[in-house]
Amino acid sequence: MHPALLGVITIIVGVGGCVGYFYGSNLFLDKVLFPAKGPNAGRNINRANIIRPWLFLMPALLALGLYLAYPVVATLILSFQERGAGGVRTFVGFENYTKMFAEPKFGEAMRNNVLWLVVVPAASTALGLLVAQLTDRLKWGSIAKSIIFMPMAISFVGAAVIFKLVYEARPEDVAQIGILNHLFLLFGGDEPQQWLTIPFWNNFFLMIVLIWIQTGFAMVILSAALRGIPEETIEAAIVDGANPFQIFFKIKIPQIMGTIVVVWTTITIATLKVFDIVFAMTNGQWETQVLANYMYDKLFRANDWGMGSAAAMIIMLLVTPILVWNVYNARQEMK
Amino acid sequence: METPGQKPLVVWALNISVVLLVLLWIFPTLGLFVSSFRTGDQITASGWWSSMFPAEQTLQFRAADPDDNRIETSAGVFVVEGNVFEGGDVLGIDSWGTSSRALDAYQVGETADLGDGETLTLSEGGAYVWQGDEDQMSGRGQRIFLTATVPPEFTTNNYGFVLFDEDNSEGMAKAFFNTLTVVIPATVIPILIAAFAAYALAWMDFPGRALLIATVVGLLVVPLQLALIPLLSLHNAVGIGKGYLGVWLAHTGFGLPLAIYLLRNYMVGLPRDIIENARVDGATEFQIFTKIILPLSFPALASFAIFQFLWTWNDLLVALVFLIDSSGNTTVMTKQIVELLGTRGGDWEILATSAFVSIAVPLAVFFMMQRYLVRGLLAGSVK
Structure with a gap:
């Protein structure tokens, strides 16, 4: 069957099935199981109302449980197992982890991931804040913001191609078509550089891609936060003779600190999972490996499920503090 | 200011x-x-x-073959006439020369002295007159070097090749439709499931509600890397294997936490009176949901739809793991581009065009629906 036709059928079956399920199950509950009439009408209405939330939640809970909660447990178990011939799995304790920690590529991936985690959220948040502040009262600010926000819509793979062109290097005696090398030679560089193959520094050239994408996100949210600052606090500071820098750092920043933390952690999570950029631009060569790509290598190239799962658990472990923090905050807000 | x-x-x-x-x-x-x-x-x-600007380029031409084209104008004087731009676009000539060591020796209209009475005159529009005696006017045509201003020139041929060329096995047309096939069900289905769940979490009272909300917040940040192997084995075990059904299910599962979270946050903010009044008037929860909540939640639904659309359109990892099998028939655009980066790394016209084909749709959606996107982002992260 043609996939597009299959897609249409899936939409119809999926949407129809969902609507049918919700409608049918409600109808069944109200008319058959606990009808709101007869001698037990009052009790039946109450009983129906106890069950109804779970009818509404059921498909979502099934999907969440199966596609997110179960895999966390399953991956944890897989990371303690080794897959032998014929798919037979044996429990090996922490062997996958010790083997992984001994691998230089893993050490490299960890070092790079830490580097990414330090640089990308900081740079994106700072740049986003800068743009938000600069465009705050600008007449054409919304156009400027739109353009800086735009990379949000571009895929990591698309961005990888875009920046490969920026970093492109050609032999010294012909015209440079990568703008970075063009500028590098213009400002006194001696020869064109293969930017993505210079160990250590190439990490930063990859990070620039993610910073370029994430700055718009930071800007949108911080810009709204800046707008939300009460005018009086700023006016009072002006009356007291504060200069613009003091107003920005001493009055505005403290008031939006909560939002800055949210932006920072959100970008941190995006950074932790970064895969496509490295996969498409260097594939971990020239010492640019990161955890997510290392994991993919182990799972689908080396076909080593144990070590791949162990690597995935390391990513999970790094996310956990943020997860706990988010849940804690959400519970605070609900009280 | x-x-x-x-x-x-x-x-x-x-x-x-x-x-x-x-x-x-x-x-x-x-x-x-x-x-x-x-x-x-x-x-x-x-x-x-x-x-984007007119560029100066040096072009090399050769005068017509003298043995075939020369005309004897008077005794012992032969002439070859012609136009260097014959059959092509006429360019503006800045200067010209007859030797690669002196490219800009002459201006338009001047006559070059080639020695021993042999001359060549080049005038506006590229017409030349080459004149000399019988020995000089034989063999190969005289070389002419032009320094010309070439106007900016663009072509849409790349798009034709990448999208519509039947013979191009690396074309994007098929991948484009595959991506579309992945994206639409993967966007529509989670919205529906999430909307019902969000309504229950926002407006129904039941034990365990707070715990469920906290769980959804927690699942928001669970890296989908963890899901790859367990779910792929699961899909293989139940017979879905690699294919569209698997990728739709996976995207639905991965998109749900954000969908529920966004929609619940929005629904909680709807005025309590409307819902209570409807309940008093005897409306069932199902009616309240479909007649009141769903229409009022349109902005939040739109926000999530855009997120999910962008995310599934731009996704590479989920497609690699759950969709693309060894036959390559179900390849999506992101995968196709990664392939091209490997095989056609230097062919920038193909790479750039293919990448732009995949970027164009999300960009259009972005610019048309930016308002909803911003609203969704704000609802999702600022409290």
Whole structure:
């Protein structure tokens, strides 16, 4: 069957099935199981109302449980197992982890991931804040913001191609078509550089891609936060003779600190999972490996499920503090 | 800046710094966009930034073969006439020469002295008159070097090749439709499931509600890397294997936490009176949901739809793991581009065009629906 036709059928079956399920199950509950009439009408209405939330939640809970909660447990178990011939799995304790920690590529991936985690959220948040502040009262600010926000819509793979062109290097005696090398030679560089193959520094050239994408996100949210600052606090500071820098750092920043933390952690999570950029631009060569790509290598190239799962658990472990923090905050807000 | 007391100098500095930032942000994308309209030769000959202006180029021509074309005008004087641009576009000539060591020796209309009475005159429009005696006017045609101003030239052939060329096995047309096939069900289905769940979490009272909300918040950040192996084994075990059904289910599962979270946050903010009144009037929960909540939640539904659309359209990892099998028939655009990066790393006209084909749709959605996207982002992260 043609996939597009299959897609249409899936939409119809999926949407129809969902609507049918919700409608049918409600109808069944109200008319058959606990009808709101007869001698037990009052009790039946109450009983129906106890069950109804779970009818509404059921498909979502099934999907969440199966596609997110179960895999966390399953991956944890897989990371303690080794897959032998014929798919037979044996429990090996922490062997996958010790083997992984001994691998230089893993050490490299960890070092790079830490580097990414330090640089990308900081740079994106700072740049986003800068743009938000600069465009705050600008007449054409919304156009400027739109353009800086735009990379949000571009895929990591698309961005990888875009920046490969920026970093492109050609032999010294012909015209440079990568703008970075063009500028590098213009400002006194001696020869064109293969930017993505210079160990250590190439990490930063990859990070620039993610910073370029994430700055718009930071800007949108911080810009709204800046707008939300009460005018009086700023006016009072002006009356007291504060200069613009003091107003920005001493009055505005403290008031939006909560939002800055949210932006920072959100970008941190995006950074932790970064895969496509490295996969498409260097594939971990020239010492640019990161955890997510290392994991993919182990799972689908080396076909080593144990070590791949162990690597995935390391990513999970790094996310956990943020997860706990988010849940804690959400519970605070609900009280 | 309307704020009184701002010095004009500061305002200028502000405007200029924002202009610089905007240029910095748009330059990389612009480079790819411009490159997708140039031929491969043009891309390697000069940087894309110079392609928008007329460029000076040195072109080499040869006068027509003298043995065939010479005309004896008077005794012992032979002439060959012709036009260097014959059959092509006429360019503006800045200067010309007859030797590669002196490319700009003559101006238009001047006559070059080739020695021993042999001459060549080049006039406006490329017409030349080459004149000499019998010995000189034989063998090969005289070389003519032109320094000409070439206007910017763009082509849409790359798009034709990448999208519509039947013989191009690396074309994007199929991948485009595959991506579309993945995206639409993967966007529509989670919205529906999430909307019901969000309503229950927002407006129904039941034990365990707070715990469920906390769980959803927790699942928001669970890396989908963890799901790859367990779910792939699960799909294989139940017979779905690699294919569209698997990728739709996976995207639905991965998109749900954000969908529920966004929609619940929005629904909680709807006025309590409307819902209570409807309940008093005897409306069932199902009716309240479909007749009141769903229409009022349109902005939140739109926000999530855009997120999910962008995310599934741009996704590579989920498609690699759950969809693309060894036959390659179900490849999506992101995968196709990664392949091209490997096999056609230097063919920038193909790469740029293919990448732009995949970027164009999300960009269009982005610019049309930016309002909802911003609103969704704010609802999702600022409290």
